[in-house]
Structure formats: structure tokens, C-alpha cells
Amino acid sequence: MANPTTTLTGSASYEAPRSGTWDGGNEPFKASYGKLMMWFFLLSDAFTFAAFLTTYGMVRHRHLAYVGEAKDFFFSTMHWPIPEKVFNAFPGLHGVDIPLAFVALMTMILIVSSVTMVLAVEAGHRMDKDDVQKWLLWTLLFGAMFLGCQAWEWTHFITGSDHGLKMVDGSTVYGANLTVNEYGPVLFADLFFFITGFHGTHVFSGLCLLTYAFIATTNGTFHKRGHYEMIEKIGLYWHFVDLVWVFVFTFFYLI
Amino acid sequence: MAHHAPEHDYNAEGHAVHGKANVKPILKALAWIVGITAFEFLLAFTMDAGSLRNAIFIILTIFKAFFIVAEFMHLRHETKSLIWTILVPMALLIWLLVALIAEGSAVGEAIFGAAR
Structure with a gap:
């Protein structure tokens, strides 16, 4: 891969790059500044998401668990719901109980988008502009598909079921908002909105970065620069979003 | 899009690319x-x-x-030092998880007592 210092052009560099060990000429990590900072940012972001998921664990342990057979499960604000009873809807199949199928589809879409992103990075290493464009477009498509799926899932979660949940005061609650929901304790819906929402925001930021990367690639910006490191940095971010989803999937949908 | 120059067929060193x-x-x-x-x-x-x-x-x-x-x-x-720089801080999260899960269970027990 091209070293950024060797490709510096223009009038910005009047003096030779400093190369002494204590002059900043030492690169113990053998990674560029930008890539290193992306790693450190992702590390801090991992702490944020871990705090969210740990909070989910804490709040869940603070509430009562449903005891009994899974087939006899009923929704109540008294106990934490079984995820596969909440997330069992599929677009176009109203009222049919298909546990976790839609989230499985979403997971696959995001993993495939991660693979197309690696392929874009790989094409960048070969300085193959056409391939970079192609794989960036696929990544954008799958990323947008994931976001669309999430929008559908949120809509379904907020709208709720046909029957709703009868409360002690005689009223019936349909769907969910931040103060009441038909699936279980208030905090269940709150954590759903915050955790999947924060992840969805990350996907959206990733799509903005990918759009920029596609435009810049098409304009030949990276090719003139002599390397496609920007694609690598955006790739790191995009894989991180996929990584977070793997954990959200396990802790929110499976356990 | 106009296809004027075969610019993308050569890398910075002037070598033809499109390797496998x-x-x-x-x-x-x-x-x-x-x-x-x-x-x-x-x-x-x-x-x-x-x-x-x-x-x-x-x-x-x-x-x-x-x-x-x-x-x-x-x-x-990547280099070993970079790998450890990323992985070691993650170990802190194990304690966060253990501590907060225990905290949640304790609060639940205080509220619901024998019902759990």
C-alpha cells in the first residue's frame, strides 16, 4: 500500500518529512494516522454500545422473568417478554406467527453488506476503480435495505397487535411508545427504541459516508491520491456497525 | 459517462492492475x-x-x-501492539457486565422478594 508521505504533492511540503524516532518518524503500529484514529473511535463507540447492552441486562434482571412453558406465554407488564413472541411478524403475512424470521433476514442483509464492503476495500488495494464503484453500490443497496427493514420493524412494534393488552384499569394498550407498551414492562420498549435506534443511526451515518465514498471514487479523487485508504477507513466503520448488530441480535432477540 | 482515458488501468507506479x-x-x-x-x-x-x-x-x-x-x-x-491496544480495554467491559447484572438482580430481589 502506498505510504501517504511519499505521495504528498503541491506546495505544502517545503521541507523533507521528519523521519527521526522522536520527530514523529516512528510508526510502531504500522498503521496510518487516519486508520489508527478510526480504531480508537470505534473502541470508544464499542464502550457506548456495551453500556447500552449491559443496561439491558441489568434492567432485565431487575424485572421478573416469565416462568412456565414457552407455548403458554402471555404478555403482561409484570414480566419480561420472550423475544420470539414479540418479534414474530413478517411483512405481507399479517397475523401469522413466524418467530425471528424477519430479524434473520435483516441479519443476513447486514452481513452480506459487510462482505461487499470488504470486496470494495480489496478492489481499492488493486487500484481497480470500477470494482470499487461496483462493490460500494452493492454495500449502499444492502445498507439501505437494512434501514428499510428496521423502519418496517419499528412501525410494526409501535402499531402493535390487533388484540393489544388489557390493563388493570380496563383500558387496552396497542403497540408501544416510551411510556407504555403491550409487550411487557415500560423499559422493554424504551430499551428497544434506544438500542436499535442508536444502531440504526450508525447505519444511517455509514450510508452517508458510503455515498460520499462512491461520489469521490467516481470523480477519481482516490485514484489521483494514489491510494484508496478512505475506503478502508469507512470499511472499518461499516464492519463495526455489523459487529454491533451481531451483539444486538444475540442479546435482544435470542436470549 | 465518457470514457476518455484508461486511467483506472494503471496504479500509482504505472503498472497495469486488474490483478486477480x-x-x-x-x-x-x-x-x-x-x-x-x-x-x-x-x-x-x-x-x-x-x-x-x-x-x-x-x-x-x-x-x-x-x-x-x-x-x-x-x-x-495488524501489528501485535495494535491488536492488544484494541482488545485489552474491552476486558474492562467484563467487569461492567458482571457488576451491573448483579446490581439488577439485587434490586429485583429487594422489590419482589420471594416472588422470584
Whole structure:
């Protein structure tokens, strides 16, 4: 891969790059500044998401668990719901109980988008502009598909079921908002909105970065620069979003 | 789009590119991730819920995370010092998890007592 210092052009560099060990000429990590900072940012972001998921664990342990057979499960604000009873809807199949199928589809879409992103990075290493464009477009498509799926899932979660949940005061609650929901304790819906929402925001930021990367690639910006490191940095971010989803999937949908 | 110059056929050193893409490790990582996810679904519908199943889910998730971080994010091919710089701080999260889960259980017990 091209070293950024060797490709510096223009009038910005009047003096030779400093190369002494204590002059900043030492690169113990053998990674560029930008890539290193992306790693450190992702590390801090991992702490944020871990705090969210740990909070989910804490709040869940603070509430009562449903005891009994899974087939006899009923929704109540008294106990934490079984995820596969909440997330069992599929677009176009109203009222049919298909546990976790839609989230499985979403997971696959995001993993495939991660693979197309690696392929874009790989094409960048070969300085193959056409391939970079192609794989960036696929990544954008799958990323947008994931976001669309999430929008559908949120809509379904907020709208709720046909029957709703009868409360002690005689009223019936349909769907969910931040103060009441038909699936279980208030905090269940709150954590759903915050955790999947924060992840969805990350996907959206990733799509903005990918759009920029596609435009810049098409304009030949990276090719003139002599390397496609920007694609690598955006790739790191995009894989991180996929990584977070793997954990959200396990802790929110499976356990 | 006008196709004026064959600029993308040459790299910075002037060598023709379009070499063969090396996608084998990428597809191998993908196969592992998809396989593990499929296995998780199998477990979700065939195994009774409980601590054992949750433990299996968490271990499998860490396996999937390994493939994403090591292969897709390329961390496996970075220097040792960079690998440890990223991984060691994550160990702090183990304590966060243990402490807050214990805290949540204690608060629940204080509220519900024998009902749990």
C-alpha cells in the first residue's frame, strides 16, 4: 500500500518529512494516522454500545422473568417478554406467527453488506476503480435495505397487535411508545427504541459516508491520491456497525 | 459517462492492475458467520431456554465477532501492539457486565422478594 508521505504533492511540503524516532518518524503500529484514529473511535463507540447492552441486562434482571412453558406465554407488564413472541411478524403475512424470521433476514442483509464492503476495500488495494464503484453500490443497496427493514420493524412494534393488552384499569394498550407498551414492562420498549435506534443511526451515518465514498471514487479523487485508504477507513466503520448488530441480535432477540 | 482515458488501468507506479481478486479468506469468514447464525436459529427452536442455552449463544456470538474483527476489519493482520491496544480495554467491559447484572438482580430481589 502506498505510504501517504511519499505521495504528498503541491506546495505544502517545503521541507523533507521528519523521519527521526522522536520527530514523529516512528510508526510502531504500522498503521496510518487516519486508520489508527478510526480504531480508537470505534473502541470508544464499542464502550457506548456495551453500556447500552449491559443496561439491558441489568434492567432485565431487575424485572421478573416469565416462568412456565414457552407455548403458554402471555404478555403482561409484570414480566419480561420472550423475544420470539414479540418479534414474530413478517411483512405481507399479517397475523401469522413466524418467530425471528424477519430479524434473520435483516441479519443476513447486514452481513452480506459487510462482505461487499470488504470486496470494495480489496478492489481499492488493486487500484481497480470500477470494482470499487461496483462493490460500494452493492454495500449502499444492502445498507439501505437494512434501514428499510428496521423502519418496517419499528412501525410494526409501535402499531402493535390487533388484540393489544388489557390493563388493570380496563383500558387496552396497542403497540408501544416510551411510556407504555403491550409487550411487557415500560423499559422493554424504551430499551428497544434506544438500542436499535442508536444502531440504526450508525447505519444511517455509514450510508452517508458510503455515498460520499462512491461520489469521490467516481470523480477519481482516490485514484489521483494514489491510494484508496478512505475506503478502508469507512470499511472499518461499516464492519463495526455489523459487529454491533451481531451483539444486538444475540442479546435482544435470542436470549 | 465518457470514457476518455484508461486511467483506472494503471496504479500509482504505472503498472497495469486488474490483478486477480483474492476473495477466498473473505468467503470463508462469511461461511462461518452464516453457519454459526443458522446453528443459533436451530438452537433457538429446538433447545429449552435457560442459562446453558444463553451461554452457548454468547460463546457463538464471540466467535462471530472474531471473524468480523479479525478478517473483515483486518485486525488479525495488524501489528501485535495494535491488536492488544484494541482488545485489552474491552476486558474492562467484563467487569461492567458482571457488576451491573448483579446490581439488577439485587434490586429485583429487594422489590419482589420471594416472588422470584
